[in-house]
Amino acid sequence: MTNISISPDEITRGQPYPGAPDNWKRFFTFSTDHKVIGIQYIVTAFFFFLVGGAMAMVIRSELLTPEADLVDRTVYNALFTLHGSLMIFFWTFPVLVGLANYLVPLMIGARDMAFPRLNAISFWMIPVAATLMLASFLVPGGPAQSGWWSYPPQSIQNPTGNIINGQVLWILSVAINGVSSIMGGVNFVTTIFRMRAPGMTWFRMPAFCWAVLAAQLIQLYGLPALTGGAIMLLLDITIGTSFFRPENGGNPVVYQHFFWFYSHPAVYVMVLPVFGMFSEVLPVHARKPLFGYRVIAVSSVVITVISGCVWVHHMFASATPPWMRMFFMVTTMLVAVPSGIKVFGWVATIWGGKIRFTTPMLFALGGISNWVFAGITGIFLGSVPIDLHVHNTYFVVGHFHYVLYGTIVMGIYAGIYHWFPKMTGRMYYEGLGKLHFALTYIGVQAIFLPMHPLGLQGMPRRVASYDPEFIYWNVIASLGGFLLGVSVLPFILNIVSSWIRGPKAGNNPWRAYGLEWLTTSPPPVENFEEIPVVVSGPYGYGKNQPLVANQARLGTIEEPATS
Amino acid sequence: MTAERAIAQDIESEVRHAQEHDEAGNSKFGFIVFLLSESVIFISFFVGYAIFKTTPVGEWYPPGVTGIETKEPLFNTLILVSSSFVIYVAERYLHDYLEVKKNGKLWGFRLFMLLTMLMGGYFLYGQMVEWSGLPFTVQSGIFASMFYTLTGFHGLHVLTGIIMQTTMLRRSFVSGNYDNGYFGVEATSLFWHFVDVIWIVLYILIYVWQ
Ligand code: HEM
Numbered sequence A: 001m002t003n004i005s006i007s008p009d010e011i012t013r014g015q016p017y018p019g020a021p022d023n024w025k026r027f028f029t030f031s032t033d034h035k036v037i038g039i040q041y042i043v044t045a046f047f048f049f050l051v052g053g054a055m056a057m058v059i060r061s062e063l064l065t066p067e068a069d070l071v072d073r074t075v076y077n078a079l080f081t082l083h084g085s086l087m088i089f090f091w092t093f094p095v096l097v098g099l100a101n102y103l104v105p106l107m108i109g110a111r112d113m114a115f116p117r118l119n120a121i122s123f124w125m126i127p128v129a130a131t132l133m134l135a136s137f138l139v140p141g142g143p144a145q146s147g148w149w150s151y152p153p154q155s156i157q158n159p160t161g162n163i164i165n166g167q168v169l170w171i172l173s174v175a176i177n178g179v180s181s182i183m184g185g186v187n188f189v190t191t192i193f194r195m196r197a198p199g200m201t202w203f204r205m206p207a208f209c210w211a212v213l214a215a216q217l218i219q220l221y222g223l224p225a226l227t228g229g230a231i232m233l234l235l236d237i238t239i240g241t242s243f244f245r246p247e248n249g250g251n252p253v254v255y256q257h258f259f260w261f262y263s264h265p266a267v268y269v270m271v272l273p274v275f276g277m278f279s280e281v282l283p284v285h286a287r288k289p290l291f292g293y294r295v296i297a298v299s300s301v302v303i304t305v306i307s308g309c310v311w312v313h314h315m316f317a318s319a320t321p322p323w324m325r326m327f328f329m330v331t332t333m334l335v336a337v338p339s340g341i342k343v344f345g346w347v348a349t350i351w352g353g354k355i356r357f358t359t360p361m362l363f364a365l366g367g368i369s370n371w372v373f374a375g376i377t378g379i380f381l382g383s384v385p386i387d388l389h390v391h392n393t394y395f396v397v398g399h400f401h402y403v404l405y406g407t408i409v410m411g412i413y414a415g416i417y418h419w420f421p422k423m424t425g426r427m428y429y430e431g432l433g434k435l436h437f438a439l440t441y442i443g444v445q446a447i448f449l450p451m452h453p454l455g456l457q458g459m460p461r462r463v464a465s466y467d468p469e470f471i472y473w474n475v476i477a478s479l480g481g482f483l484l485g486v487s488v489l490p491f492i493l494n495i496v497s498s499w500i501r502g503p504k505a506g507n508n509p510w511r512a513y514g515l516e517w518l519t520t521s522p523p524p525v526e527n528f529e530e531i532p533v534v535v536s537g538p539y540g541y542g543k544n545q546p547l548v549a550n551q552a553r554l555g556t557i558e559e560p561a562t563s
Numbered sequence B: 001m002t003a004e005r006a007i008a009q010d011i012e013s014e015v016r017h018a019q020e021h022d023e024a025g026n027s028k029f030g031f032i033v034f035l036l037s038e039s040v041i042f043i044s045f046f047v048g049y050a051i052f053k054t055t056p057v058g059e060w061y062p063p064g065v066t067g068i069e070t071k072e073p074l075f076n077t078l079i080l081v082s083s084s085f086v087i088y089v090a091e092r093y094l095h096d097y098l099e100v101k102k103n104g105k106l107w108g109f110r111l112f113m114l115l116t117m118l119m120g121g122y123f124l125y126g127q128m129v130e131w132s133g134l135p136f137t138v139q140s141g142i143f144a145s146m147f148y149t150l151t152g153f154h155g156l157h158v159l160t161g162i163i164m165q166t167t168m169l170r171r172s173f174v175s176g177n178y179d180n181g182y183f184g185v186e187a188t189s190l191f192w193h194f195v196d197v198i199w200i201v202l203y204i205l206i207y208v209w210q
């Protein structure tokens, strides 16, 4: 009935743009197509994942034995600093922004992001910033060594006396990354608020888009605070201001507030889109509507708000007054509520479903199980007495890697496998995918579980050598780490070979709902031949309800007969 | 079939809604979001200022300094605040010119835009004079660090605003093409109001609260 009229030049839009490999050059140019930019982000991020991963291999090799015998202590400091910084700023953020870039316009039925050129500029700042960070290996004194949080007073010391030193380059790199993220945040928020297809009301919008919106709102309120702190840090190092120099009236703890006011919520910038992907993958592969969709959607926004009120739990061991500790302990525990609601919704979604144990499904289930575990140790860390005991030990490292690797990286894998056929028009190899999953899941447990007993026994983090009494768990962790290193190989093999000559996937291999599956694989330049008019929500599994006004398009879904 | 009718109506209104979402509207929305985000940088500086001042670790003022001169900056403040009205008038002139399409009124836009620029320029000049007369440098302790960082960072924003105004003024002479609306002018004006509001808070924090 209601179709938006099509202008003649739109007819050419119907052509799917040729996929790789014949048109691979497309991905090396300044393109404003959100799909090209999305893939540019993802591939770039993977490069830095490998670099950061290689650093992790060196770190774990060093920790195989109690003595600091493999690398210098300063090199070790530089390694864990850059490992953490690369993984956060140049892997997790960009890969998620890449996925969101690719998917959000398709999922809300838009032709592109609201500001395509800004989008491209945001992307190209990433390789520049990352190169700057890696280039710090070449300056006298080497890269930054004060960890990814760069606390003063270490970070404002400048033993080499050069203005261009590793720490300054680190700040500049993070700043460029931050500008890129703020521009990205503006772009996503505008796109989601204003570019939804007709009929796509808020509660017909996929949970993934809700999650991206919530995450990007955090970028907008949090990153500027970090920027403020970073400007002060930079001025302290370069022109001798005294914000964080107690001898001149400054206060280093204030930096911690700036830093964590952003960097705690930043965890949710990373994990919310992953939650969103879980919410998309589970219904498709269990053939059931997302249980409690509205609650799951709204809980993302609730998390955005609460996570802005918990940052002091990273500073329980700093000079923090008791009332502050109490207050932030309570708010920290509160985050468990919306997070728990989500887990409940996912479990209820797959309960009694026709589960297909495909690779994306396995990664999603594995990621959720790791999230539950990380959530439990997180509650431990949120309670002041326990945190004071295990603060800055390997318990913390174990906890946050369960979040970062166990949940986020695995969730990203789930998303990539799930939408790979959409992005490339080809199917990945299921066997290799399952091998990848098995290695990853076992590897995660083998390296990060032992870190918990290590921390409880008192092994401090950020050390190159340790007491020989800790050797038992350290050897297991290192072997697990190497396994995790190996686990990436089947993934790369799978993606590269199936992208080149995997079996053709068709437009909707999972028989999924959701607008992105209504267009061709890969989608044409402006996504849809005609903008779809949405008449219901995206999780109509087993209900056989139409998704878009134009019924004929529904032929692609073929719901199997279910009760 | 009332349900279906309702859905159809729903769609109808949605389509209209979607069509209204033009690009200029997106730009304006996005720019406001950006300004909100930008204001958080200033807020974090302000909060930092309040913390440093109320929970001192050492001396707040540099040795020999007991406070800071407020009269000249107050005059400067008045100039900056009134320039916000001036740029509003410029925007109105442009609006009327485009709506009523009477050529004669574009000069109003140009005149008032130029006036805004001059007032902004005067503000920066006043700040330069103030800076050069101060008995302390950025290295003289925590108050000095805060003072120069805050006023300097704000000054950079004033400068950015003036550059935007210059561009808009130039465009009215060079292309004079407003077929796609005048979002640039709106953005410039929004930005200028933003810079203004920030300055008022800054003035209260640094000059009034001594
Ligand atoms: C095979 C994979 C990985 C291994 C073996 C590994 C191992 C390690 C080790 C041993 C540390 C040093 C802890 C310390 O001394 O405090 C560390 C720190 C860190 N890792 Fe990983 N990691 C891996 C993957 C990741 C991933 C995927 C992320 C993020 C997405 C990540 C983020 C971090 C962060 C933020 C730090 C803190 C750095 C700092 O203390 O400044 N890691 N990792």
Ligand SMILES: [Cu+2]
Pocket: A263, A264, A265, A310, A311, A313, A314
């Ligand atoms: Cu936290």
